[in-house]
Amino acid sequence: MKTKAIVAGLILALAGLGLIFFGCGGAKQTAPYVVGAIFSISGPASYLGEPERNSLEMVAEAINAQGGINGHPLKLVIYDDEGDVTKARLHATKLAQDKDCLTVIGPSLTHTSMAALEITQKAKLPLISCAAGSAITAPAKDRVWVFKTAQTDQMAVDRIYQYLQKHNLKQVAILTVSTGFGVAGKEQLLTLASKYDIQVVAQEVFGEKDTDMTPQLTKLRGAPAQAVICWGTGPAPALVAKNMKQLGLTLPLIQSHGAASKKFIELAGDAGDGIIMPAGKLVIWQQLPDTDPQKAVCKEYADKYQAKFKAPESSFGGYAYDAIRMLNQALTKAGSDREKIRGELEGLKNFVGISGIFNMSPEDHNGLSPAAFVMVKIHNGGFQLID
Amino acid sequence: MEIFAPFLQYLISGLTNGAIYALIALGFGIIYNATTIINFAQGEMVMLGALCAISIYHLAPSLPLAFAGAVVLVTCVGLVFERLALRPVKDPSPIVLIIITVGGAVLIKGVAMLLWGKEAYTLPPFSGNVPIHLGPATILPQNLWVLGITAISVAALEAFFRLTLVGKAMRACAYNIRAARLVGIAAGRMVQLSFGVSAALGAGAGILIAPLTLGVYDMGTMLGLKGFSAAIIGGLGSLAGGVLGGLVLGVAEALATGFISSGYRDAVAFLLLLLVLFLRPQGLVGGRK
Numbered sequence: 273m274k275t276k277a278i279v280a281g282l283i284l285a286l287a288g289l290g291l292i293f294f295g296c297g298g299a300k301q302t303a304p305y306v307v308g309a310i311f312s313i314s315g316p317a318s319y320l321g322e323p324e325r326n327s328l329e330m331v332a333e334a335i336n337a338q339g340g341i342n343g344h345p346l347k348l349v350i351y352d353d354e355g356d357v358t359k360a361r362l363h364a365t366k367l368a369q370d371k372d373c374l375t376v377i378g379p380s381l382t383h384t385s386m387a388a389l390e391i392t393q394k395a396k397l398p399l400i401s402c403a404a405g406s407a408i409t410a411p412a413k414d415r416v417w418v419f420k421t422a423q424t425d426q427m428a429v430d431r432i433y434q435y436l437q438k439h440n441l442k443q444v445a446i447l448t449v450s451t452g453f454g455v456a457g458k459e460q461l462l463t464l465a466s467k468y469d470i471q472v473v474a475q476e477v478f479g480e481k482d483t484d485m486t487p488q489l490t491k492l493r494g495a496p497a498q499a500v501i502c503w504g505t506g507p508a509p510a511l512v513a514k515n516m517k518q519l520g521l522t523l524p525l526i527q528s529h530g531a532a533s534k535k536f537i538e539l540a541g542d543a544g545d546g547i548i549m550p551a552g553k554l555v556i557w558q559q560l561p562d563t564d565p566q567k568a569v570c571k572e573y574a575d576k577y578q579a580k581f582k583a584p585e586s587s588f589g590g591y592a593y594d595a596i597r598m599l600n601q602a603l604t605k606a607g608s609d610r611e612k613i614r615g616e617l618e619g620l621k622n623f624v625g626i627s628g629i630f631n632m633s634p635e636d637h638n639g640l641s642p643a644a645f646v647m648v649k650i651h652n653g654g655f656q657l658i659d
Numbered sequence: 660m661e662i663f664a665p666f667l668q669y670l671i672s673g674l675t676n677g678a679i680y681a682l683i684a685l686g687f688g689i690i691y692n693a694t695t696i697i698n699f700a701q702g703e704m705v706m707l708g709a710l711c712a713i714s715i716y717h718l719a720p721s722l723p724l725a726f727a728g729a730v731v732l733v734t735c736v737g738l739v740f741e742r743l744a745l746r747p748v749k750d751p752s753p754i755v756l757i758i759i760t761v762g763g764a765v766l767i768k769g770v771a772m773l774l775w776g777k778e779a780y781t782l783p784p785f786s787g788n789v790p791i792h793l794g795p796a797t798i799l800p801q802n803l804w805v806l807g808i809t810a811i812s813v814a815a816l817e818a819f820f821r822l823t824l825v826g827k828a829m830r831a832c833a834y835n836i837r838a839a840r841l842v843g844i845a846a847g848r849m850v851q852l853s854f855g856v857s858a859a860l861g862a863g864a865g866i867l868i869a870p871l872t873l874g875v876y877d878m879g880t881m882l883g884l885k886g887f888s889a890a891i892i893g894g895l896g897s898l899a900g901g902v903l904g905g906l907v908l909g910v911a912e913a914l915a916t917g918f919i920s921s922g923y924r925d926a927v928a929f930l931l932l933l934l935v936l937f938l939r940p941q942g943l944v945g946g947r948k
Binding site for chain 1: 671781
């Protein structure tokens with residue numbers, strides 16, 4: 273009885289193996305193109321990682337439904353780093369060791385991207401980051417294998433200072449979050465100030481999870497500032513807006529592009545009215561003139577995303593959407609050669625994406641200009657294009 | 660005047676946060692009194708209170724209803740938690756029970772993440788958003804609500820423990836559970852009641868603070884830790900101690916943020932905790948045991 277069972281088991285196992293080999297043999301002609309991704313899908317930065325993953329899967333599904341890239345199906349390997357540097361490094365190592373992996377998209381945050389790019393650079397694996405920090409791709413000669421689709425914080429600061437200059441506001445107080453996003457933003461705010469003849473008269477910091485910013489704002493109240501610039505992501509910037517109203521501070525409040533989402537308007541409530549911020553064109557694409565080439569891209573993305581996920585689209589998801597579409601173009605031309613993929617990405621010109629029009633070059637692995645941002649104002653619970 | 664103006668503002672901010680810490684600290688204290696365990700799921704009750712109130716408010720936009728409904732719901736969660744997770748334990752030594760509460764906290768947080776997602780939600784303030792000017796400082800009506808309801812809760816608790824038979828029975832359990840059993844007090848029921856009252860207090864704290872700080876699934880952990888620190892600073896198990904500890908902690912945090920640097924906010928809370936543990940381990944008002 274026992275031997276019979278063993279024999280039966282063996283036969284089954286062999287049949288299984290045969291099926292696997294057969295399966296492999298059948299697919300050999302069109303081995304999938306493996307694309308790795310690392311996003312902060314859970315944890316405090318999940319508002320970035322979740323739409324990024326969704327957008328990536330949405331595009332991959334569409335590509336595969338049309339028969340893949342030159343007949344090769346696209347296979348995604350998506351990891352969640354939970355916004356943690358150690359986990360980002362671990363996942364990057366895993367992807368770098370997978371010799372089938374052609375490119376990595378992500379991570380979602382500046383500090384996780386900085387950790388991951390060290391590993392992918394060594395492995396000569398192209399990486400397209402979805403984070404804001406300009407240090408990710410600059411200087412490009414040291415970041416041969418690294419690209420990014422998110423606008424840099426420097427462009428956002430440029431846009432804000434241009435706006436301030438135009439309205440003759442010369443003294444600002446800055447309030448930045450203590451995460452990588454805020455630290456990088458603060459650095460740009462301080463270094464670019466002199467270029468626009470702007471004086472930073474007070475600077476304060478708040479924690480990502482802080483729930484009360486009145487002490488910091490009280491300190492700012494004593495400074496001779498004409499405007500307050502807040503640099504943060506998640507719910508905290510909304511609390512800054514609320515606390516400002518609570519303290520009766522009537523200075524104009526300028527938020528970073530990290531706050532440019534519908535969620536922010538909802539959280540800030542009536543304290544949000546009148547807040548100004550730089551934003552990607554996606555948030556106001558309906559207000560763009562038809563001559564703007566980005567309008568059609570944004571419309572397509574917004575419509576598809578809403579139809580598939582029954583949730584509002586976000587600029588963050590747009591970073592991953594741009595990355596995978598860029599990569600699609602590169603893979604179509606370069607095939608499964610990492611070196612050639614890198615070359616294609618570097619040579620990308622006039623690529624119309626969600627975040628802007630990309631013109632990559634050996635000196636610039638982001639390829640965007642400050643024009644990728646527009647200035648918007650919150651008005652009646654919506655964004656209004658002002659500049 | 661130069662120093663005084665911001666000082667008053669820091670004090671208001673600190674007292675508001677401190678009142679919330681105090682409510683959470685009281686929850687820790689009540690359960691500690693009845694069972695000598697620390698219920699680390701206390702912070703999650705705060706989160707549940709905030710999110711339940713927000714959800715109820717979205718279904719039926721009435722703040723009193725949202726407040727009452729959320730408190731009742733979370734009280735039930737507290738009771739069920741005690742019944743299902745703690746009472747069936749075969750070896751109810753404090754350390755085992757404490758570890759179970761840590762596990763319970765993780766579970767509640769996870770379920771909340773599935774139910775409400777990872778986004779933050781907002782609850783409208785109880786009575787408008789127009790700041791009241793108080794000399795050089797401003798105060799929101801909501802700050803007054805927080806302080807007022809905390810004061811009322813503390814007074815009601817004090818009366819409950821001093822004047823009612825059930826309250827006295829709970830205190831008896833705290834002093835000596837075996838003696839309490841011998842005189843016919845149903846100690847098990849008292850333990851369950853303590854979880855219910857603590858959950859209600861936590862929920863109240865969560866609902867009060869939701870209009871000021873937004874409600875999100877992971878808000879409970881830090882608030883729980885701060886409440887725990889407050890309870891230790893004041894003296895674990897003492898009502899007055901919990902309130903004092905909470906207020907001291909809140910004000911210290913606000914002053915540190917204002918006069919030193921905002922980066923030290925959480926550090927101050929835990930530094931204070933360590934100082935108290937070194938210098939006066941029984942807490943500010945705790946008697947020697």
